[in-house]
Amino acid sequence: MSTFQAFYVTEKEDKTFAQAIIERKIEDLPTGEVLIKVNYSSLNYKDALSSIGNRGVTRSYPHTPGIDAAGVVEESISTDFQKGDKVLVTGFDLGMNTSGGFGQYIRVPAKWVVKLPRGLKPKESMIFGTAGLTAALCIDKLLQNGLKPANGKVIVTGATGGVGTMAVMILSKLGFHVVGVTGKPEGREFLLKIGAKEVISREEIDDKSNRPLLKGIYAGCVDTVGGNMLATILKSMQYNGVVAICGLVNSPELPTSVFPFILRGVSMFGIDSSECDIEWRKKLWKNLAKNWKPSDLREITKTITLKNLTKEIKKILAGKQIGRVVVRL
Structure with missing residues (x-):
């Protein structure tokens, strides 16, 4: 595929911000060693702020938010990852000033990427998320x-x-x-x-x-x-x-x-989860896949698609979200 769907935030002439689902070109994604086809993302408060034009989160627009993403490696020039690897990305600059997980594809540096640990499904990793x-x-x-x-x-x-x-x-x-x-x-x-x-x-x-x-x-x-x-x-x-x-x-x-x-x-x-050491991340993701993994993750989760995002963004900004919202791409 050369194009993909993405949740896109643009700044209008009156300095307000508009949200829409558009078709984007993969070639327009930022540079990076790993291209990932995103299966799931999740909604965080930081995503909501980015979606309404908060410059403390995102400096320039138009932009695709989404600080979490889980999916499959589509292309990689890093020897650490191969096409077909199941992976996840949380934090760093994803969804802030780098096109994020509310798009069906992301391209990121290899040092941001963690292989999905055994025992954790892609959707479960996004129930956890950041x-x-x-x-x-x-x-x-x-x-x-x-x-x-x-x-x-x-x-x-x-x-x-x-x-x-x-x-x-x-x-x-x-x-x-x-x-x-x-x-x-x-x-x-x-x-x-x-x-x-x-x-x-x-x-x-x-x-x-x-x-x-x-x-x-x-x-x-x-x-x-x-x-x-x-x-x-x-x-x-x-x-x-x-x-x-x-x-x-x-x-x-x-x-x-x-x-x-x-x-x-x-x-x-x-505690800062954005820039923390990648080895510490890997250790904790393994814990979350095994002895730290609650048995009832799905009971706290609401699953939506991109078309439902604006409604859920308003909800989280109003302080009314309970539990986790996972976005299926």
């Missing part, structure tokens, strides 16, 4: 720094979002007592169903007392929201508690003190 990889990076960092189920409760903020959902499911699979935090009343039953032992509201971890420390409740945390919720959790960590942070939905600010760190020995780690 969200699942980010959750896995957080959890792996916590485990590396001593977190065990016997240590106590692990709290997950933004628990009905992509990263939060994945974190709840993986931690539950690994035997942890998971406390999910959500501002969605309808999210309670969802979180209990996917493995949370407790569900609390946002208001319960939004302390405004200015006290430097609170009762130590949690042994670990995966935080996707930042702001005062993260500050409250830091004050609520047990001695030697560990916290992995990967988001700022609530706020990029952190109104806290050094007391949790120097009086309780709390450790906090920042």
Whole structure:
């Protein structure tokens, strides 16, 4: 094929942005060692921002978003990949300033590509996607720094979002007592169903007392929201508690003190899934294909096609998405 379908975002004269499904030429894709026929992608918040013209995500338009892609190698000038290999790509510059997974073909550098591990189907890899990889990076960092189920409760903020959902499911699979935090009343039953032992509201971890420390409740945390919720959790960590942070939905600010760190020995780690080491990625994808893989992935998944994307983009921007949306190309 010389042409393919793609979700395309263009900037209009009035500085607004339009979304459409168009035919693109493979020859117009950027340079790269590996051409991949995309079978599945997934919808992430960053994709939604790119789709409405957010310059912090995508600098120039027209553009095809999609920071995740899974498919089959069509052509490769890299000896690491052969035609027919099943592969996946998440992060790096895919879907940001490089034509992304909302098109039926992508062309990318070989160093971005991971062979699909045994035990993981292409669609399952996109149920995980960047969200699942980010959750896995957080959890792996916590485990590396001593977190065990016997240590106590692990709290997950933004628990009905992509990263939060994945974190709840993986931690539950690994035997942890998971406390999910959500501002969605309808999210309670969802979180209990996917493995949370407790569900609390946002208001319960939004302390405004200015006290430097609170009762130590949690042994670990995966935080996707930042702001005062993260500050409250830091004050609520047990001695030697560990916290992995990967988001700022609530706020990029952190109104806290050094007391949790120097009086309780709390450790906090920042997680970036876009540029993380490729060998670490490969290790975690193997974990997600085996002992970290939840049994009920499909129950949290909605599968759509390109023609349904605009509707789902509006939904995720309004904070109404629960679980994962997979795009079938």
